[in-house]
Amino acid sequence: xxxxxxxxxxxxxxxxxxxxxxxxxxxxxxxxxxxxxxxxxxxxxxxxxxxxxxxxxxxxxxxxxxxxxxxxxxxxxxxxxxxxxxxxxxxxxxxxxxxxxxxxxxxxxxxxxxxxxxxxxxxxxxxxxxxxxxxxxxxxxxxxxxxxxxxxxxxxxxxxxxxxxxxxxxxxxxxxxxxxxxxxxxxxxxxxxxxxxxxxx
Numbered sequence: 001x002x003x004x005x006x007x008x009x010x011x012x013x014x015x016x017x018x019x020x021x022x023x024x025x026x027x028x029x030x031x032x033x034x035x036x037x038x039x040x041x042x043x044x045x046x047x048x049x050x051x052x053x054x055x056x057x058x059x060x061x062x063x064x065x066x067x068x069x070x071x072x073x074x075x076x077x078x079x080x081x082x083x084x085x086x087x088x089x090x091x092x093x094x095x096x097x098x099x100x101x102x103x104x105x106x107x108x109x110x111x112x113x114x115x116x117x118x119x120x121x122x123x124x125x126x127x128x129x130x131x132x133x134x135x136x137x138x139x140x141x142x143x144x145x146x147x148x149x150x151x152x153x154x155x156x157x158x159x160x161x162x163x164x165x166x167x168x169x170x171x172x173x174x175x176x177x178x179x180x181x182x183x184x185x186x187x188x189x190x191x192x193x194x195x196x197x198x199x200x201x
Contacts, residue, residue, distance in 0.1 A: 010033055010035070010044070010080050011080065014033075014071075014078055014080075028075050028076065028077040029048065029074060029075055029076050029077070030048060030076070030077055030078075030079070031046055031047060031048040031053070031074070031076040031077070031078050031079075032046070032047060032048070032078065032079050032080070032081055032082065032083040032086060033045065033046045033047075033054075033078050033079075033080055034080065034081065034082050034086050035058065036086075036089065036090045036093060038093055038097055039097050040057070040097075040180075040184050040187060040188075041057055041058065041059060041184075042057070042058040042059075043055055043056060043057055043058065043093070043160070043161075044056055044057075044058050044063065044067070045086050045089050045090075046067070046070065046076075046078065047083060047085035047086050047089070048076075048083070048085070049083055049084060049085065050085070050107060050109075051085065051107045051108055051109035052085055052086075052089055052106050052107065052108045052109070052159060052162065053070060053074065053108070053109050053111060053158065053159075054066070054067065054070055054158045054159065055089065055158070055159050055160050055161060055162055056158070056160050056179065056180070057160065057179075057180040057181070057184065059181075060179045060180045060181065061179060062179075066158060070111060070158060073111050074111065085106065085107070088105075088106050089104075089106050089162075092104050092105065092106055093161070096161070097191075099191070099194075099195040099198075102128035102129075102192075102195075103128065104161075104162045106162060108159055108162060108163070110158075110159070110163075111158060112153075112156065112158070115149070115153060116153040116156055118141055119137060119141070119150050119153035119154060120153070120157060120159075120163050122137050122140050122141060123137070123154070123157070123163050123164055123165055123167070123168060124163060124164070125140075126164055126167045126168065128164075128192050128195075128196065129192040129193050129195065129196030129197075130167065131167050131168065131169050131189060132167065132168055132169070133147075133168070133169055133170065133171045133173070134147040134148070134150045134151045134154065134168060134169075134170065134171060134176070135147040135150075135171045137150045137154075137168060138150045147171065150168075151168075151176070151177075154168050155177060155179060157179075160179065160180055161188070165178070165179075166178055166180075166184070166185045166188040166189060167188075167189065167192075169189075175189075
C-alpha cells in the first residue's frame with residue numbers, strides 16, 4: 001500500500017469537511033481512519049478506541065458523502081492512523097477472507113434512525129453462508145409492507161461486511177444492489193456458501 005496515496009485520498013475528504021460551515025473545533029470527539037487492503041479491494045475504516053463506525057470499499061459510490069455525514073453526526077476529529085479497533089478489524093477481515101471467521105467480534109456503533117438500526121440488527125442475525133430477502137427481513141420486523149424501506153436501510157449500512165448487507169437479496173431471489181458493487185456481493189455470498197459446504201463435508 002502506498003501510504004502517501006492513502007493519506008492524499010483521506011485528507012481530501014477530511015479537509016473538505018473541515019471547511020464546511022458547520023465545522024468547529026470545540027467539543028470534538030477523536031477517531032481514527034485507515035485503509036485496509038482486502039482480496040476485493042481497499043476498504044476505509046473509521047473507529048475510535050471503543051467502536052467501529054464505518055467500513056466501506058474505497059471505490060464505492062457516495063463514499064465521500066457518507067464519511068462527511070458520519071463526521072457531522074458524531075462531531076469527530078479524525079486522524080489518519082491505526083488504533084486498536086482498526087487493527088482488530090484488519091485481523092478479522094484477514095481471517096474472514098481466509099474462511100476462518102464467520103462472525104465478527106469487533107465492537108460496532110450504529111449511526112442511523114431507529115428504523116435503520118432495527119434493520120441492521122436484523123441483518124446481523126442473518127447467518128454466515130445464508131441469504132434472506134428484503135421481504136423476509138421486513139416480516140421479521142412485523143412490517144411486511146415495508147420491504148422497500150428495508151432495502152433503502154440496507155443500502156445505508158455504514159459497516160459493510162461486518163453488518164452483512166451483502167446477504168440480503170431481492171424478493172425474486174436475484175442479487176439486488178450492493179454499494180460495493182454487484183460482483184463483490186456475488187463473491188461474498190458464494191465464498192461464504194463454499195466455506196459452509198466444505199465444513200459440512
